[in-house]
Amino acid sequence: MTVLSPDILLIQALNGLASASSLFLVASGLSIIFGVTRVVNFAHGSFYMLGAYLGWSLTHRVMTLGAPGFWGSVLAAALIVGAVGVLVEMLILRRLRRAPELYPLLATFGVVLIVQDVALAIWGPEDLLGPRAPGLTGFVSILASRFPVYELFLIAVGPLLLGGLWLLFRRTRFGLLVRAATQDREMVAALGVDERRLFSSVFFLGSALAGLGGALQLPREAVNLNMDVSVVVEAFVVVVVGGLGSLVGAYVSAVLIGVIQAFGILFLPKITLVLVFLVMGIVLAVRPYGLFGRFGEGEGLRSSVQETVLRPLSATSRAVFTLAVLLIAAMPFFAGDYAMGLIAELLILAVFAASLHFLMGLGGMASFGHAAFFGIGAYGAALAFKGLQWPMAASLVAAPFAAAFAGLVAGWLCVRLSGVYLAMLSLAVAQIAWAASFQWVALTGGDNGLLGVWPPTVFASRSGFLLLTLALTVAALAALRIAAFSPFGYALRAARDAPRRAEASGIDVRAMQWAGFVIAAAFAGIAGGLYAFAKGSVFPTYLAIGKSVDGLIMVLLGGIGSLTGPIIGAFAFGGLEAELMASVAFWRAILGLVILALVLVAPSGIMGLIGTRIVKAAKPAAPA
C-alpha cells in the first residue's frame, strides 16, 4: 500500500466506527425481533431501505425548514417504517404463529419481493442522492486530514442507542417483558402477558430502528434498490457474531466488523468482499454461539421441521410421476424450444431443491448458502470442460465431486453448530465462495463468467439436452429418495428429531450430519453442472445469496414434510418466476404476493395443502 501515515489509520478507524453505528442500528432491531418472536426477518433490510427512501422524500418536501425539517423527516421516516413493521406482523406473521418456524421466514422473503417493486414503482430505478444534514455539513481537522462532522455524529449514535436500549430494557416493564421473552418464551405466557401486543410493539421498535438506520444513511450514501439484501445480510452477520439475544454483543461485533471493513479496504483490497465473512467464520468456529451468545439461544430453526412420517410413494403418486416423466420425454414431439429449455431448467432446479431438502428437511440443517455447492458444481463442470478440455460426460461427473469436496470442508465447520448459527455460517461459507468466484478472475473470469459451455453433439439440441437432463434428474431424485429410506437416512432424521436420544442410541450425530451435508452438496453439484451446460455459461450469481434464497423458497413452498415437496416447489416457483418475468413488469411483487398467499393458506407448503385436501376428501367416506 501507499504511505500509511498515522492520520490515515486514525481516519479509517473513525470511518469504521461510523459504519459500526449504522450497522448497529439495523442489527439491534433484527436482534430484538428475533429474540422475542423467533422470526428470522429477512425483510428487515427492506425496512431499512424504506426508511432511506421515505427519508429522502420527506427531507425533499421540507428542504426549506432547515434542521428541524431534516431531523423531523428522519424521525417521521423511522415511525412510518415502524408502523409498516407492525402491519407486516399483524397481517402476516401473526397468522403464522402455529406454523413451523421456517414459514415466517418464507413470508418475509415474500415481503422483500413486494417492497422491492413498491420502491421501484414509487422512486424509480435510479440511485437517489440524499441531502446533507443541516448543521452537520462541516469538517473537522484531525491531524493533517479533514473528517466530516456528520460521521462524528454517527459515531456517537451507536453508544447512545446502546445506552438508550439498555435503559429501556432495564428500567421499563416493556423491557422486562422483552428480556423475559428473549430468554424463555413460555415464561411470558406464564406471566399472563398479551403476547400479541408484545410482538406488535417489538416489531414496531425493531422496524423503526431499521428505518432510522436507513434515514440516517441519507447524507452518507445514495439510496438504491439493492440496499435491502446487502444490509440484511450484514446485519445478520453482526447479530450472529455478537451472539443472538445480546445487544452489547451486537454493538461490539458491529464495531469489529465496521473497523475490519475500513482497514480491509486499506490493506487487503483484493479480498474485501470475503473479509467480513471470513471473520464470521472464524468467530463461529471458535465460539459457536458468537462473542456474547449463550448456548441454546439460536436453536429456533432446528425444531422447525414438521414431524411427519415419511412414507414410500403411493401407487397414485407413482403413476403421476411416471406420467409426468413420460410427458416430458415426449416433449420433443410436440413442444417448442422455449418450452423444452424451460422444463430442462425446472428439472435442474428440482434436483437443487431436493438436495437442499435432504439437508434441511431430513437433516434439520437449514442452510442459507446452499447455492455455493450449486455454483461450485457449475464452475467445476465448466472448468473441466473448457479449461481441461474434458468431454461433457466427464465434466458432468466432475461437478458433484467438486461440490462434495467443498461440502466436506464447509460441512465440517457447519455441523458443529445448529439452528440460526448453522444457517448463518453456511451463508458465510457461501459468500466466501461467491467472493472467490467474483475476485479470482484468472480462474473464473470474474464478473464476465465462463462462456461457451455448450453441450456438444446430440445434446446441442434443446430436445437432446432435455432428455439428458430428464434422465439425470430422475436418477438423482431416485437416489435421494433411496437414501432417505436407507438406514443412513433414518439415522440422519433421528439426529434431527432428538440428538441426545440419538447419541445415547449409538448414532454419531455429527458424523451423520457431516455425511448428510456432503451428500446434499454433491447433488446440488449435479444440478449446477447440468445448469452450466443448459445456460452455456457460468457466472458468480450462481453462488449468490439470491440463488440460495430461491432454493429455500422452493423447499418451503413445496412443503418440507415430504420428499415430493421440493420437486413441486421447484416447478411452481421456477415456472412462475420464469413466466412472470417474461410477461409482467412488476413480477417481483406478484411473486411475493403469491408466496404470501400460499404461506397463509398452506402453512405447510403445497404438499401439505394437497395432503389435507386428500384427508378431508377421504373423511366422509371413511366409516366413523
Place this chain on the structure above:
Amino acid sequence: MSAKVLEVEGLVKRFRGVNAVRGIDLSVHAGEAVALIGPNGAGKTTCFNMIGGQLKPDAGRVRLEGQDVTAMTPRLLWRRGVGRTFQITTAFASMTVRENVQLALNAKAGRLNRVFGRMTVAFGKEADAILARVGMSADAERPCAILAYGDLKRIELAIALAGAPKLLLMDEPTAGMAPGERVQLMALAASLAKRDGIAVLFTEHDMDVVFAHADRIIVLDRGSILAEGPPDKIKADSAVRAVYLGAGLASGVG
C-alpha cells in the same frame, strides 16, 4: 451376589458454585433394580448424566464391569452396554413406533452407514418382539409424534432395550403417567432386570413404585447420600423420614 455391573466412586459435579453432586459412591449388580430417590434438585439427574456420559464429572470414577468408563461419550457407553431413558422424554418423532426400535437395532448391528436398501426391511421381527415386551405391539404402525406421554416412555424403554444393555439408566421413567400405568411400567422394567440380568438404576418420585420394585434404595439429599439399603430399612430410617419423606411416608406406603 451376582457380578457388579456399575460401580461409581467419589463422583463430584459443580455448576458455577452449586455443588450438585458431592462425592457419591454406589454400585448396581446384574439383575438388580436400584432406586435413586431424593427431593427435587438432590442431584439425581446430574448423577445419571455423569454415568451416561452426557456430563463430565469434576472428580470421581465410573466403572462398567470393572473397566474405567469415566467421561466416555454416550455413544461409546452405548457400545459397552449402557442404555438410558431421559427425564424429558424424547423419541424419534418423525418415525413410527416400530421404526424407532428398528433404527436402534440397525445401530446395534452397525448398519447406519448404508445409503442403499430400506432401513425397515431389517429387524422387523426383533423390533416387534421388543415392542411386545413393552406392551406396544398394537401401536407399532403409529407415528411417534401423536403418542401419549406414557407411551413415549415405553418407546424410550424399547429403544434402550434394542441396544441389549447391561446397565439400564431410567431417569423418572414414570413421571407424567397415570398411577396404574406407573406400577405396570416399573414392574416391567424390574422383571426385565431379573430375566435378562440387566442392572437397572432408576429415579422415581412415586414411593409406591419405589418400594414395590426396588431391590435397594439410595437416598440422595443435596448431592450426598443420606441413606442406603433395602426398602424396609429405608422405610424405617428416621433420618430419611425427617429430611426427605417426612410425615407423608406412613400414609404413602400404607
